Amino acid sequence: AQTVTQSQPEMSVQEAETVTLSCTYDTSESDYYLFWYKQPPSRQMILVIRQEAYKQQNATENRFSVNFQKAAKSFSLKISDSQLGDAAMYFCAYRSIQGAQKLVFGQGTRLTINP
């Protein structure tokens, strides 16, 4: 079974600076998807960015980018120019490319933005 590990329960960063959230995963599959979700205090789960394992190029969405290291099974999220609205829980998630669309989540990292 696949597992996802986020080893940083909490992180903090000064507004306008850059922060990186870590995620590692374990799988025997060669094709899969990886995701970062944001959960603000409203509880709503918001997809931030996704990465297909067969793509070598790291995904980027505006101020959010990932560092995908397939051999190391690492998938970190970099947030540039941090804003107060980025404060939230961030979850890393894995989804197999085969079968049902089950998501396996990490434990989450709570990100605080200091003004």
Add this chain to the structure above:
Amino acid sequence: NAGVTQTPKFQVLKTGQSMTLQCAQDMNHEYMSWYRQDPGMGLRLIHYSVGAGITDQGEVPNGYNVSRSTTEDFPLRLLSAAPSQTSVYFCASSTLAGNYNEQFFGPGTRLTVL
């Protein structure tokens, strides 16, 4: 377009009581699922369905029942609530067509079992 809706938003139960958490989607999605979120454990899959009449267990199915009689609705039943079921519950849905399909989450239900 309402997306994924969940009711109620909050619920308090006593041990042994039963209740149903409702989930509905208006996007004609084949896939629907239930997750529970507990502090320090992320979201864990309870049950899922790939279409009307088809359900299967996820990672933590014990104490929960589901059925899928229509494409739109996927209720989660707690037959005899226990304090260990205190959690936040999320319903999600997605289409099965194509290679990548974003899952859309409902707003969640916070359940407390006393």
